[in-house]
Amino acid sequence: MAIKKKPREKPDESIHVRLDNPTLIRKENLSLAIDIIGLLKRYYEYLEIKKQKDGLMRLLRADIAEIKRLTKELVVEEMPVSMNKILSAEQKTEAIAQKGELPPLEPKEEKKKEAPKPAKPQLPKPASKPKDKLETELEELKNMISKM
Numbered sequence: 001m002a003i004k005k006k007p008r009e010k011p012d013e014s015i016h017v018r019l020d021n022p023t024l025i026r027k028e029n030l031s032l033a034i035d036i037i038g039l040l041k042r043y044y045e046y047l048e049i050k051k052q053k054d055g056l057m058r059l060l061r062a063d064i065a066e067i068k069r070l071t072k073e074l075v076v077e078e079m080p081v082s083m084n085k086i087l088s089a090e091q092k093t094e095a096i097a098q099k100g101e102l103p104p105l106e107p108k109e110e111k112k113k114e115a116p117k118p119a120k121p122q123l124p125k126p127a128s129k130p131k132d133k134l135e136t137e138l139e140e141l142k143n144m145i146s147k148m
Contacts, residue, residue: 023148030145037138044134 019025 030141034141037134041134
């Protein structure tokens with residue numbers, strides 16, 4: 001049977017060090033802490049935006065899949081005349097007009113009807129929090145720096 005070794009106990013010793021300009025060093029440390037909190041805050045915002053983007057991408061994929069399914073269900077006879085048939089008919093009329101049998105075609109001004117735009121899915125906006133933990137820590141650190 002293996003013998004268990006007892007962990008060494010560290011004696012409570014305090015070490016004292018003299019620092020030149022301790023307030024300057026403390027201010028630098030606090031300003032670095034403020035920068036780190038700002039980075040964390042931006043990172044959490046990034047994560048929230050990424051979640052929203054993923055949700056919207058899933059909705060988009062579902063919509064695209066539904067559009068593909070519906071287009072496959074359409075019967076060819078229900079579809080309007082193909083562009084090839086339209087173009088060939090226009091070319092025939094232009095050829096006849098060039099021979100002088102018919103007056104030349106005037107380009108038709110098409111009035112484009114604006115299709116109603118589909119309503120964009122409204123994402124629930126996150127409830128405005130009074131102050132989150134990072135903001136409170138940030139304010140505390142700024143107050144500490146201003147008191148120095």
